[in-house]
Amino acid sequence: NAGNRLVKVDVFPMGIDYRRFASAVEDPEVRDAIRRFEKKLEGQKVILSIDRLDYTKGIPQRIQAFDLFLERNPQYKEKVTLILAVVPSRTGVEQYAQIKNRVDELVGKINGKQGNIGWMPIWYMYRFQSFHSLVALYNVADAALVTPMRDGMNLIAKEFLATKTDGRGVLILSEMAGASKELGEAIVVNPNNQDEIAWAIKEALTMPEEEQVERNRIMQKRLNRYNVVRWGTDFIDALSNVKKIQLALSVRKLTEEMQKKLIRSYWQSDNSIMLLDYDGTLVPFAEKPQKAKPDEGLLNMLDALGESPKTEVVIISGRDKETLDKWFGNRNLGLVAEHGVWIKDRGKPWETIEPLRDDWKEQMNPILEWYEDRTPGSFIEEKDFSLAWHYRKADPQLASIRARELKDELLQLTANLNLGILEGSKVIEIKSVGINKGRAALHWLSRGGWDFILAIGDDWTDEDVFAVLPESAYSIKVGLSPSKASFNLDSVWEVRSLIEGLVRV
Structure with a gap:
């Protein structure tokens, strides 16, 4: 994309x-x-x-x-x-x-x-x-x-x-x-x-x-x-197929007219919820995760939405809960950390969806360290119930090879350990099976009564959220790629523009 x-x-x-x-x-x-x-x-x-x-x-x-x-x-x-x-x-x-x-x-x-x-x-x-x-x-x-x-x-x-x-x-x-x-x-x-x-x-x-x-x-x-002949045909067919996909995605793009309809639906609602991913959705990716802090403009928009009595705003992130607390803990927002491991209602303490173990880290950490040592620029992020290997700063060619090798190795090792492998944007994460953003989203969606639902995300971990939404919900994928979401926006800045439009309501 x-x-x-x-x-x-x-x-x-x-x-x-x-x-x-x-x-x-x-x-x-x-x-x-x-x-x-x-x-x-x-x-x-x-x-x-x-x-x-x-x-x-x-x-x-x-x-x-x-x-x-x-x-x-x-x-x-x-x-x-x-x-x-x-x-x-x-x-x-x-x-x-x-x-x-x-x-x-x-x-x-x-x-x-x-x-x-x-x-x-x-x-x-x-x-x-x-x-x-x-x-x-x-x-x-x-x-x-x-x-x-x-x-x-x-x-x-x-x-x-x-x-x-x-x-x-x-x-x-x-x-x-x-x-x-x-x-x-x-x-x-x-x-x-x-x-x-x-x-x-x-x-x-x-x-x-x-x-x-x-x-x-x-x-x-x-x-x-x-x-x-087959070589030439395959190339032209692949090129044509990409253009067909681009055309299909352009039809799904959230047009100005559709944005107006979405904003109007929010304005007419009495009980609304917004489920928002963070990295790659509300802020651009950064070489180091800690540098992707929310700016003042974003915080002001989230505060404006969160303070509305008819609106519940939930940030559903892969970040650890300490980081989310530091950035958003004193705001009127719901939070989800580690792709669904931790959830936090407004004004309440953090809790896990279910009891989880972390003793598997002792076995997995040396493997990630091996790849960290042999992939300059990569690093390991340890969270409460997950481990993540980031390679955004590594040489792209070497990192691509190492990422494939690591994923293959982890899939074999975790087959009988009730662990899942998440592959995000320049990151591979290990966590418990069955824990995902969609399950966390249901913590709020299951309460019912929502007459306006908006979900926005940028990678495949957000597909779990899109999958549990009712048909009436507005779902938006950031980036031009296939998705369960109903619409696409090109970039973080288009997302910010949409949120700004919602705030003005």
């Missing part, structure tokens, strides 16, 4: 025109090229390396790994050839010229050291390849060596597999290529580890044909199904 738009982040691994590459093997021009290559390479095992000239492709490291393979496996001398096809790239850039000089130097050195008058271990081609020549090279290769240092996807690996119509051939693939996440049946290697690549070359050359076919058929089926 970015402002007034829903933004979706997803993964769409790019496909290839699988049938074009597979069918091209039978093209007469390709068959002629295959025969020419096979004649030149007769009696040789063929390893293919094809890439555009780029520092991310790891071409020098690949050449050195092949040299290491020959050093360790002298029995393959005169029996294996590395076809090193390099496609020119950015020829006017000095850094790329340096890479080419390095490749030229390594090829010359290794051919001079390892080769002889009748055998050249590296067949070096520095030129653009036609489609027919490319397919022929893929087809004649016994193994493809695709080991970039960093690559978003790498379609060469996929094209190689598409041309292996008889199922034979082995793909050696860098773990740093995005394609490795799809092609797990390949021999996956660390491109920085020449020992590992040298081992993989031998593994590829000695792999039984039936194993080659078994591995390749699995990958080929996957690539044929998720081809370039």
Whole structure:
């Protein structure tokens, strides 16, 4: 939810025109090229390396790994050839010229050291390849060596597999290529580890044909199904779906006309209640929770509503009761702390909805501490009957990974402990099962007699409140996302504007 738009982040691994590459093997021009290559390479095992000239492709490291393979496996001398096809790239850039000089130097050195008058271990081609020549090279290769240092996807690996119509051939693939996440049946290697690549070359050359076919058929089926057409269709469908959701949510947006109707309903009521979340609803989120204190303007509005004899205002928060007492304890408000653990009627002491235990904290706290130590910027918040791990200030990428790991671990550990896991905005909280904001809201709603009910919240913990409301209630979700609420507002400031309108009544 970015402002007034829903933004979706997803993964769409790019496909290839699988049938074009597979069918091209039978093209007469390709068959002629295959025969020419096979004649030149007769009696040789063929390893293919094809890439555009780029520092991310790891071409020098690949050449050195092949040299290491020959050093360790002298029995393959005169029996294996590395076809090193390099496609020119950015020829006017000095850094790329340096890479080419390095490749030229390594090829010359290794051919001079390892080769002889009748055998050249590296067949070096520095030129653009036609489609027919490319397919022929893929087809004649016994193994493809695709080991970039960093690559978003790498379609060469996929094209190689598409041309292996008889199922034979082995793909050696860098773990740093995005394609490795799809092609797990390949021999996956660390491109920085020449020992590992040298081992993989031998593994590829000695792999039984039936194993080659078994591995390749699995990958080929996957690539044929998720081809370039499917990739494009999935992307457009996902984009269209987001727009449909945005349109549906825009229809639910609390318009100016609906706001006037809501305010008029409040004005005409005799017994009204407002159930308001705090963080992300009445105030923006802060890097540190203690900094999200209520400002004077908000307090004045809450006081004005709370002092009305016909209005009950309840703040339903995930905060601890000490903080809520400090900020709102002397005001004419109902309070709910720790997502429903503690409730406080106006002018009365705090009480729990039911007797609760907190001895489980001893088991859970060390786990949260482990994640706190390994996620700089995160911290633990301990409440009376819950524990929360906040990661708003942590590096977003690392925090996202750690949050998934922690949630998975906690779900397993708490399965038989009568504990629930709440995932809020940049926070994961552990608390007793059955305690939620909706149950706390029923403490007030069950009294009946309300002729105006308004509930506002911003995250999924507030959905429990929306779920227990009668149909006549006004429910508002802050942010553009699906919800049980009847309406949406874009931001805290729109909520404040609405409350200001209610105060003026």
